[in-house]
Amino acid sequence: MALPARQQVTYWSIAAVVFLLLLWVLGNVIMPFIVGGAIAYFLDPIADRLERMGCSRALATTLIFVLLILIVVTIALAIIPLLVEQSSGLIEAAPGIFDNLRVFLTERFPNAFDEGSPVQTSLVNLGETIQSRGAELLQTVLSSAAGVVNVIVFIVVVPVVAFYMLLDWDRMVARIDQLLPRDHAPTVRLLASRIDRTLASFVRGQGTVCLVLGTFYAVALMIVGLQFGLVVGLIAGLLTFIPYVGALVGGALAIGLALFQFWGEWWMILSVIIIFMAGQAAEGNVLTPKLVGSSVGLHPVWLIFALSAFGTVFGFVGMLVAVPVAAVIGVLVRYFVEQYQAGLLYQGIGASAAPPQDPSDPEA
DSSP: OOOOHHHHHHHHHHHHHHHHHHHHHSHHHHHHHHHHHHHHHHHHHHHHHHHHTTOOHHHHHHHHHHHHHHHHHHHHHHTHHHHHHHHHHHHHHHHHHHHHHHHHHHHHOGGGGOTTOHHHHHHHHHHHHHHHHHHHHHHHHHHOHHHHHHHHHHHHHHHHHHHHHHHTHHHHHHHHHHTSOTTTHHHHHHHHHHHHHHHIIIIIHHHHHHHHHHHHHHHHHHHTTOTTHHHHHHHHHHHTTSTTHHHHHHHHHHHHHHHHHSTTOHHHHHHHHHHHHHHHHHIIIIIIIIIIOSOSOOOHHHHHHHHHHHHHHHHHHHHHHHHHHHHHHHHHHHHHHHHHHHSHHHHHHHHHHSOOOOTTOTTO
8 A cells, every 4th residue: 555645745855855964964975976976877878888789797897997097097197287287377377467457447447447446456456366365275285185185085986986886887776676666666767767868968968068168169279379278268168067157257268368468469369259159159059959959958047056056055066966956856847747737736627527529520
């Protein structure tokens, strides 16, 4: 005999509260496991395809991780030193950039930038703050023993967790399926398949879009000679995951740097603007429609709200789980709307009591 609906709601509500509490209390502890599980989830289709080609699950997992390690090591040796160098240079150059901005604005709006005026003081303080905080952040990351230990643990634990979860992924899914309440197993499977389809379409697709755009921006900006082009491209690519934010932040940063570096060379500034316009045209017309699709169901406003809310409450770990949780909530809401529209509360008694109409009747 199935449990009453009120009791089932109580149990599922308690489970949701426990999940949020664990996320809040154990955020830093479970972060490597969340990242490792996410990596295993993203790589599972590749492992399944290798299995269909004749590989065992262990061999498929090993091949995937050997290739992944080679890619990561290559990126670390080729890109990370340059990225650190440009990041440090950008932080050091921040006060000079803001000083040039102050001089430029003072020449055109002299009354607003008198010595000691609020605008002038704000620009000076902003440049000094960026430099001090940026240097402080780099110094903390590089010198803090605890930070170094956490980074090492993260680097070691994540691949191990991802490897074993990918190896046992199908068995874990089958075991969870066995534990589902029998009365609700078909509904849970239906919702799980929709959630999986949403996450696969959005996260995997959007991740590919971020990688492609970030690479394009970085390479194109470095070709035109923009200083710190690699950093700007990386920032724009990463923030592309949040709709519209990547283009706005990356474009503003790149164009602002171009104005100070290429002042008077308008064709160079125009080339930077064209790079971001081309990137946005490719994203909107080619990359997002092909890789993400239009049926994902994650509205940009809902996604931005989820990232902001979970990031504020749960920190960086909250931002990691914000997209999956937003996808789950979106699928559940759409399912309940479907059930509501199919029920008497929406259709009314008249819809079920009305006799069927003859389609040949001209008055029907």
